[in-house]
Amino acid sequence: MVSYNGTFDSIVLNLSQGNKDELREIFGEIHPYDQAQILMLLSKENRRLLAEILTDEEMAEIIQEIEIEQQKLIIDELGIERYSKIIVEMPSDDAADLLGDLDEERLNQVLNLMDDKEEADLRELMEHPENTAGGLMTTEYIVLPEYFTADESIKKLRKIAPDAETVYYLYVVDEDGRLKGVLSLRDLIIASPETKIYDIMYERVVSVPIDMDQEEVANLIDRYDFLAVPVVDKHQVLVGIITVDDAMDVLAEEASEDMAKLGGIGGGEAGILDINVNAFDAAKKRIPWLALLLCIGIFSGNIIAQFEDTLEAVVVLSFFIPVIAGMAGNTGTQSLAVVIRGLATGQFAGKDTLRLIKREAGVGLIIATTNGILISFIAAVWQKNIVLGFVIGLALWITLFVATLAGTIVPLIIAKLKIDPAVASGPFITTINDILGLTIYFTVATMLMGYLV
Amino acid sequence: MVSYNGTFDSIVLNLSQGNKDELREIFGEIHPYDQAQILMLLSKENRRLLAEILTDEEMAEIIQEIEIEQQKLIIDELGIERYSKIIVEMPSDDAADLLGDLDEERLNQVLNLMDDKEEADLRELMEHPENTAGGLMTTEYIVLPEYFTADESIKKLRKIAPDAETVYYLYVVDEDGRLKGVLSLRDLIIASPETKIYDIMYERVVSVPIDMDQEEVANLIDRYDFLAVPVVDKHQVLVGIITVDDAMDVLAEEASEDMAKLGGIGGGEAGILDINVNAFDAAKKRIPWLALLLCIGIFSGNIIAQFEDTLEAVVVLSFFIPVIAGMAGNTGTQSLAVVIRGLATGQFAGKDTLRLIKREAGVGLIIATTNGILISFIAAVWQKNIVLGFVIGLALWITLFVATLAGTIVPLIIAKLKIDPAVASGPFITTINDILGLTIYFTVATMLMGYLV
Structure with missing residues (x-):
């Protein structure tokens, strides 16, 4: 530097x-x-x-x-x-x-x-x-008449270049302003001076509609390695261009939002991860979310309260509350990260959703089985009680399978319903899975109570 | 499209x-x-x-x-x-x-x-x-002699453009190959044909050393809105350039890695969030991590076991295990998201670290106080026991303050020590904070035992 x-x-x-x-x-x-x-x-x-x-x-x-x-x-x-x-x-x-x-x-x-x-x-x-694309675009682009020669075009560029956002892509429109072709300054330089624009322009122009989401635009620019992409209205009329530097800013901004989502801070608002915000403002944005999670957490407590008799009879069951709840949260967060990132990079086409759910079901099954066996073994040895080991293992097996699916399906549904994706944030999935996990755990333990006492 | x-x-x-x-x-x-x-x-x-x-x-x-x-x-x-x-x-x-x-x-x-x-x-x-910059750069860039005129340069470009990665930035080097200047094709086009390169080139060139981390390079290109940045060796000799499309790919890749980190999937390996990987391979990457967390979770259980007498005397204490552990995890994840994102975007200079810790300490204090009061109230009403409300509130107050700081400081230390940042992933912080939270909770409850029974 x-x-x-x-x-x-x-x-x-x-x-x-x-x-x-x-x-x-x-x-x-x-x-x-x-x-x-x-x-x-x-x-x-x-x-x-x-x-x-x-x-x-x-x-x-x-x-x-x-x-x-x-x-x-x-x-x-x-x-x-x-x-x-x-x-x-x-x-x-x-x-x-x-x-x-x-x-x-x-x-x-x-x-x-x-x-x-x-x-x-x-x-x-x-x-x-x-x-949207409209909010991101600039109106300072260069339009060339298709009958110009390369040489005439370069002369024209020399005059108008100072006002344009980029001179590296040049556009051709018809009499109604509809986008007809595109060429790069590179094409223009390489062409012999007397070549006509219509001979070197590309007619299959990749363009984006004015209401396209900015993240989709950024992904498109990234995928095609464009320096800019033209924006058209619903009549295919050229209304602006979006340049790669703005697309990069969008990618960075959306990455921050996704992190905020997964981290459960105010649901992905831009700038919320900014380290320059003062403590009071930072806390103000996190507190509503934490207070909500606290209330849901009390709900988890209420589930345990329902099983007070079971717990009084076998206090040792309480030792496994953190690991059951924690593991449910962990596996759910892993699946959630895959879904959020997949949505962000536009990896999902229609049938991919079903394929991902099937994949995660498979992952859940494998994870549940390996970890279920592991905890059975640890619990049995630690508490010198094989039945307890079996109960804990079975509970974790069901919990992990269900929690992996919940971590995949809940955010997908939320995205489909176009509800604020903040609701599908990491702590939310974690807390939901806590509740699922504890319910499964105590239900299994109560059902097998006869063998435990 | x-x-x-x-x-x-x-x-x-x-x-x-x-x-x-x-x-x-x-x-x-x-x-x-x-x-x-x-x-x-x-x-x-x-x-x-x-x-x-x-x-x-x-x-x-x-x-x-x-x-x-x-x-x-x-x-x-x-x-x-x-x-x-x-x-x-x-x-x-x-x-x-x-x-x-x-x-x-x-x-x-x-x-x-x-x-x-x-x-x-x-x-x-x-x-x-x-x-690194070296791994990202291309060697197909264009060097112009500084004594060329704009017109001669454009003619030369016409010949060599097809082989260069970008023709939009042109470089000037001295006899030893050291980077001396840069100009854009736009500057060249705007200049009158007989202008010499040395009159229009910029001499204060922003360049990157060959061993610079790729994320830093991408952030630099983003910050300066460059289309490309030159790479130099330790003698300032021009050895390559990095173009904006590659920088965008880096940003996207690093964003995926950060998500994987926060989500606790294999610690930020690229491609790990890919929805196209089969279930077996996906599970294989997540299991070691989950198994580790399971063992740490058992450790949490062991803490509860230490307080078995307290728990047998006041079973109702177990109802609040999920909310104490959960809230500790939630606030820690929020702080972690701020730190990971800050490290990724290169927001941290030396003194910023201390400022961030102070800021998060402030946030922790505010969060702890509001949520502590809230849970005191809920617990007291729910269990019709004011002393219990006080114990739970005090425990959560200490827990949230400590957990917020842990979520900030632990990943900063890990980054400082240049240990694999995977260790600072979301579930890891969550699990650490579970343990902290439960220890604080049962310690407070045991100390105030006399008032509880």
């Missing part, structure tokens, strides 16, 4: 001496992500000085790299007019995302300062649900 | 009629990923016919998209000579990955058929550990 040793100090020095040209030169060599880091490290006064030296375009590149909270600070520092000019220079998808996080009043102030077309474009982009 | 309705049938028809030109035209319009799907759906005989019609370059594009098991099938069908020729046409990073999965005998057969330079290149690539 690049090292910026000394750069920061030299920027501060040049700021104090007002060497604008030198500053522009030093700063211009730094990647926008790092420029943003440096900008936020500066004092308020120095930040103001630097912002004055930079153009709106340069500031736009930097602002994109800053967290929304810090952006609000920057709005206040720069003033709403400068901010509005900077927003206009940003890729439209990023601009819409940022504006979507502003409060109503600031948003209107910023938009009112733009010309009508820019305002209308951004308002329209902001209307698409955030988690 | 593109629909291939009818395409498959028309390919089969044209194969049976031997219409080579038509086949090439239909097939050429299809994306390699889909070509691969179609190829694998064909009968063995039709697959052989189609493979004969396609060039080595075309086959190379297709083969990349096929799973390794099916590739081995293809080697047998095509014969080792054709396969060797195809491998040479593949991007060197993909070729090295594939060859790395072959058995020694097949590998040597394939390599012996190549010329010496190709063989040496691939053997060298295969030597880098799979999970």
